[in-house]
Amino acid sequence: MNNVKQLKFWNFGGMYYFYFMIWALIFAFLPFWLNKTAQLDTSVSGLVFSAMAITALVLEPIYGVIQDKLGLKKYLFGFVVLCLLFIGPFVQFAFIPLLQINAIFGAIVGGAYLSLCLNGGVGVVEAYIERSTRENNYEYGHVRLFGSLAGGTAAFIGGIMFVKNPYSIFWACTISAIILGVLLWTLRVKKEDKTTDQASETTEEEETPVTKENIINVFKNRSFWGFxxxxxxxxxMFDVFDQQFPNYFASFFNDSSRGELVFSRIASVQVFLEAGFMILAPWFINKIGAKNGLILAGIVLFIRVIGSAFFTEIWMLATWRLLAAIEMPLMLVSIMKYITSVFDVRLSATVYMLGFNFAKQIGISIFSVVMGYLYNLVGFQQGYVVLSFIILAFVIIGAMIMRSEKHTTDNTKNLTAA
Known part of the structure; x- marks a missing residue:
């Protein structure tokens, strides 16, 4: 790897690191903040996450089409970074007053703003960096591991920060956004040298504009709906389960602050293990196939959720939490490989944002509220049993509808380009 290419690799990695530092800090500690600082019950906390999801539903189709038309241009990514810059001031000076005026109104506004940066914005970040790394012949999973390292760092330092000052979490997000903005501004994406066939294919792809018909034909592909x-x-269900699991875990401690700190340590270990699996995941998914990788990720999630319902010793819950270190790399790498092998790569951002983020946010907007009420009604343990079987049903149905990429002919793969 020459010096220029090596520098670019670290630039991509740095962008992943600081974006997912923000992501991990908020999603690991927002449940604690909503419960302890904002003093919201689980149903209103669920409304915050639902508002984030519903806002993302509006943003994702727009973001996807815009990013596919922009290609390697950074304008939309820059807008997400701008929103990230104001997380600290928003939470410190606006969120609590809004919740005090009206808890439901405040939850909706707060969730909508955070979605600009996170639930909606993550699709822009992932799609842009995946396209850029593919253009420069990097393995996506190897660059994406920086996001896992960020998660480990955030979990380790976040627990200390949160116990000392709950608002410091969000100001750390603002500082990370400043660094992310600098890395994005300095990034120069250049096409690497390719073989004649690769260059010809890339040129043809770039010169063929994305049309409305291309996008409509995505919806005619059964694999899209299975996906x-x-x-x-x-x-x-990964996100719905994790939304309030920290509060469930902390409930096993006499001192909730102690529980929060222990959870942050466990989460830190989990994401560092995740980074290690991320290195191996591309090789493993290439062996078993992207569809099988997604099925395996679903099975691991099912085991993790149902195990948390029955294994209620602290050390057992901690061990079960670490299964996420296997699940996340399987899911993330399989998603990108499935999209680029089954669908027209010109539409990778659209398929990612609609098939992954949009579908995900529809589910979150529904199940965050449903599970929030269910936790109140029957408790976490019974709620987790129900959730585990919901997971199993969706994975089985999706797997039956999706085509395996190895059985996808060139004509099927390019249905979206018809």
Missing amino acids: CIMMIGIAT
Whole structure:
């Protein structure tokens, strides 16, 4: 790897690192903040996450089409970074006053704003960096591991920060956004040298504009709908389960602050293990296939959720939490490989944002509220039993509808380009 290419690799990695530092800080500690600082019950907390999901539903189709038309241009990514810059001031000076005026109104506004940066914005970040790394012949999973490293760092330092000052989490997000903005501004994406066939294929792809017909034909591909169902079963339920699991875990401690700190340590170990699996995931998924990788991720999630319902010793819950270190790399790498092998790569951002993020947010907007009420009604343990079987149903149905990429002919693969 020459010096220029090596520098670019670290630039991509740095962008992943600081974006997912923000992501991990908020999603790991927002449940604690909503419960302890904002003093919201689980149903209103669920409304915050639902508002984030519903806002993303509006944003994702727009973001996807815009990013596919922009290609390697950075304008939309820059807008997401601009929103990230104001997380600290928003939470410190606006969120609590809005909740005090009206809890439901405040939850909706707060969730909608955070979605600009996270639930909606993550699709822009992932799609842009995946396209850029593919253009420069990097393995997506190897660059994406920086996001896992960020998650480990955030979990380790976040627990200390949150106990000392709950608002410091969000100001750390603002500082990370400043660094992310600098990395994005300095990034120069250049096409690497390719073989004659690769260069010809790339030129043809770039010179063929994305049309409305291309986008409409995505919806005619049965694999797209199977993929959406699979994403609800895996990605949606992953987030729904994790939204309030920190509060469930902390409830086993006499001192909730102690529980929060221990959870942050466990989460830190989990995401560092995740980074290690991320290195191996591309090789493993290439061996078993992207569709099988998604099915396996769904099985691991099912085991993790149902195990958390029955294994209620602290050390057992901690061990079960670490299964996420296997699940996340399987899911993330399989998603990107499935999209680029089954669908027209010109539409990778659209398929990613609609098939992954849009479907995921539909699920979150529904199941965050449903599970929030269910936790109140029957408790976490019974709620987790129900959730585990919902996961299993979605994974089975999605797998039955999706085509395996190895059985996808060139004509099927390019249905979206018809």
